[in-house]
Amino acid sequence: FCYIEEIDGASKNYCDPSFTQYPCTAGKGYYGRGPLQLSWNYNYGAAGNSVGFDGLNAPETVANNVDTSFKAALWYWMTNVHSVMGQGFGATIRAINGALECNGQNTAQMQARVGYYTAY
Known part of the structure; x- marks a missing residue:
């Protein structure tokens, strides 16, 4: 947002x-x-x-x-x-931007997304 x-x-x-x-x-x-x-x-x-x-x-x-x-x-x-909401926040990251942020790729961006989640 x-x-x-x-x-x-x-x-x-x-x-x-x-x-x-x-x-x-x-x-x-x-x-x-x-x-x-x-x-x-x-x-x-x-x-x-x-x-x-x-x-x-x-x-x-x-x-x-x-x-x-x-x-x-x-x-x-x-x-x-x-459909993946019950699997945790990580599953939503994978569904939204998995190719860019999961499996060890672009960890800084993934951490920023987690930071936004915890801040809001």
Whole structure:
């Protein structure tokens, strides 16, 4: 809940062309936005379909529209995280950012996430 947009997000490429159902739009960035920092073209596309915004052509809507931002975060949580809640906070980290923060990778970022959890 600290950032509306990922720091330096526009400089990062979160387009995975293997997800042909959700093709990237030229000139659009699929970097982290909103309370859960929604990222990647496939998440923007699926969230948009589910909550009613054009996630591929207007991903900035997640940062610019409060209702859409909340709906996208809730969609991500219910789709990817809710089912592991009973397994502890570490399981939610794995569900949200496992490829980047689990199994000994990027321990500083993982520790920062734990710090946010305990602070809030």
